Amino acid sequence: MTHSEQVPVPAAGHVARRDWSWTCLTTPIGPLLLAATREGLAQVVFHADERTARRALTRLEQFFGGPPQPETPPLATAAAELTAYFSGELRSFTVPLDWSLSAGFNARVLHALADGVPYGSVVGYQDLADRVGEPGAARAVGAAMGSNPLPVVVPCHRVVASDGGIGGFGGGLETKRLLLALEGVLPAPLF
Structure with a gap:
């Protein structure tokens, strides 16, 4: 498991449902899975082939208390900014970040x-x-x-x-x- 796949799983009975969405982005370093809540980008997963993506999505469903929803606004921003970064057009990210997976x-x-x-x-x-x-x-x-x-x-x-x-x-x-x-x-x- 790569470090970016690690998602803490909340204790049983303590899951508060949060809306989240995801996408896979093709990049020069391979596919990246991006997951975002309404608050901001929450996770980036390297080498997001089908198996890696499925594992990450299962963990995110557990953490956020349910399946993904239609695209959240920060997800589109993150995808656009990462595309610009990899093309050499962006040096500083402005996408809001959801820090809930780190403490x-x-x-x-x-x-x-x-x-x-x-x-x-x-x-x-x-x-x-x-x-x-x-x-x-x-x-x-x-x-x-x-x-x-x-x-x-x-x-x-x-x-x-x-x-x-x-x-x-x-x-x-x-x-x-x-x-x-x-x-x-x-x-x-x-x-």
């Missing part, structure tokens, strides 16, 4: 990442830990990146190792390289 330390780290690491730049795991006031938490920052329900839009691909390596990535290292190349951080792959 606690992970949410704090992801908010700091979304708010403080712009297009074309990178940050180290330790630097991000320092930004959230947890200087000993570089490994925990790595775990937070692995729990990111909104990759690409919340740019966990911009978090790199302090030794100059690109670090890990739940969407696969080739995907991370492609995203960093798109943003001009790395040279474009030769093939």
Whole structure:
């Protein structure tokens, strides 16, 4: 399971029904499943082939308390913005985000990442830990990146190792390289 497939399942009897919708978007890094509520984009799933999409949708139905509905407005915005991003026409996402699939330390780290690491730049795991006031938490920052329900839009691909390596990535290292190349951080792959 890739990190972006992880959806917490609420305790039995505590599911509050929320309207949500989804779509699959064809991108240069493969198909992305996008799911959104009325509040905003809630999840991006890498490598959304039929099996991966089905698993993610089942988890989302459990989390949101029911099946998907007709398209929510943030879903169309997310699809348009991601299309523009991959064509090199967008450097900053404005789609509203629904952070309901992230909480606690992970949410704090992801908010700091979304708010403080712009297009074309990178940050180290330790630097991000320092930004959230947890200087000993570089490994925990790595775990937070692995729990990111909104990759690409919340740019966990911009978090790199302090030794100059690109670090890990739940969407696969080739995907991370492609995203960093798109943003001009790395040279474009030769093939």
